[in-house]
Amino acid sequence: MLTRGTIIKGIAGFYYVKTADALYMCRARGIFKKEGVTPLVGDEVVIGIQDAEEGVVDEILPRRNAFIRPPVANIDVFIAVVATKDPAPNPEILDRFLVTAEAAGVASIVCFNKTDLRDGAVGDGTEAIYASLYPTVPVSAKTGEGIDGLKALIGDRRAAFAGVSGVGKSSLINRLLLRDDLITGTVSERTGRGRHTTRHVEIFDTDFGAAICDTPGYSAFEGWSGRDTGDERLDAFFPEIGFYGEGCRFDDCRHTREPGCAVTAALDAGLIAASRYASYVRMLAEAERNTSEYRMKKGSTR
Ligand SMILES: Nc1nc2c(ncn2[C@@H]2O[C@H](COP(=O)(O)OP(=O)(O)O)[C@@H](O)[C@H]2O)c(=O)[nH]1
Ligand SMILES: [Mg+2]
Numbered sequence: 001m002l003t004r005g006t007i008i009k010g011i012a013g014f015y016y017v018k019t020a021d022a023l024y025m026c027r028a029r030g031i032f033k034k035e036g037v038t039p040l041v042g043d044e045v046v047i048g049i050q051d052a053e054e055g056v057v058d059e060i061l062p063r064r065n066a067f068i069r070p071p072v073a074n075i076d077v078f079i080a081v082v083a084t085k086d087p088a089p090n091p092e093i094l095d096r097f098l099v100t101a102e103a104a105g106v107a108s109i110v111c112f113n114k115t116d117l118r119d120g121a122v123g124d125g126t127e128a129i130y131a132s133l134y135p136t137v138p139v140s141a142k143t144g145e146g147i148d149g150l151k152a153l154i155g156d157r158r159a160a161f162a163g164v165s166g167v168g169k170s171s172l173i174n175r176l177l178l179r180d181d182l183i184t185g186t187v188s189e190r191t192g193r194g195r196h197t198t199r200h201v202e203i204f205d206t207d208f209g210a211a212i213c214d215t216p217g218y219s220a221f222e223g224w225s226g227r228d229t230g231d232e233r234l235d236a237f238f239p240e241i242g243f244y245g246e247g248c249r250f251d252d253c254r255h256t257r258e259p260g261c262a263v264t265a266a267l268d269a270g271l272i273a274a275s276r277y278a279s280y281v282r283m284l285a286e287a288e289r290n291t292s293e294y295r296m297k298k299g300s301t302r
């Protein structure tokens with residue numbers, strides 16, 4: 001019997017598929033591996049039911065979006081979690097993450113956790129930079145401060161948490177789910193890939209209408225690569241650079257001190273944050289290097 005469902009968890013080659021009335025542990029059909037397709041948490045699938053608890057993933061329905069890191073599909077919004085400190089914010093990792101989401105057309109919320117640790121009311125200035133660019137919310141998973149604001153921003157969407165290890169993703173999800181067992185649950189899961197490199201991603205239903213997805217175990221977010229932009233321009237994925245770039249003298253301005261560049265003028269005027277511009281320049285260099293490598297490879301096979 002075939003039925004539709006959603007992959008809510010993937011562990012060691014097993015996919016847990018939730019259908020209208022049950023949860024099935026499924027293997028994927030061999031054909032996926034042959035075609036290089038990996039089912040992802042968040043996928044809508046058709047499964048063949050074998051018995052009351054087991055089935056086989058037969059077909060993956062078309063995806064709205066899909067990501068390699070974190071490995072999730074059909075996400076409405078990303079919660080990019082940054083800690084006020086421990087670990088200190090890394091703007092470049094955050095910017096790479098936000099560009100990945102922008103390139104896929106997925107909304108982002110920037111969540112500053114561990115406000116209980118911050119010195120002064122607004123931290124080190126990182127929060128202010130992102131507050132002008134994305135819906136931003138300061139929270140403390142420890143004290144509960146800001147959790148209602150985070151819930152309000154998520155609404156009834158399917159949200160995936162992302163961010164480097166230790167920022168408090170699992171602690172925030174425990175808060176949102178009114179649970180306290182997630183961290184242990186996640187860490188002790190056997191994956192066959194070593195204790196600290198779990199690939200376990202899981203979607204949880206909340207009592208406020210949202211579905212939230214924990215994505216543990218990344219030391220850095222490496223999702224974006226220059227090639228992801230394809231023919232599109234990197235500046236379109238930095239909202240403020242795209243905005244000021246409208247005023248540049250040349251349509252193909254790279255915003256690296258070309259004559260009449262409105263972006264570098266805005267940078268000099270303090271309207272664009274230096275850290276954001278630094279991320280843009282580094283990623284632009286990668287995109288251009290990747291593109292020329294790509295062109296060379298293509299040329300050599302002709
Ligand atoms: N002081 C403080 N510590 C927190 C907060 N949120 C998480 N932590 C701690 O930070 C560490 C990492 O949290 P965890 O949720 O496992 O982070 P994850 O790797 O992003 O899932 C744990 O020791 C938590 O107790 C917070 O809001 N304030
Ligand atoms: Mg975690």
Ligand SMILES: [Zn+2]
Nearest residue numbers: 248253255261
């Ligand atoms: Zn320019």
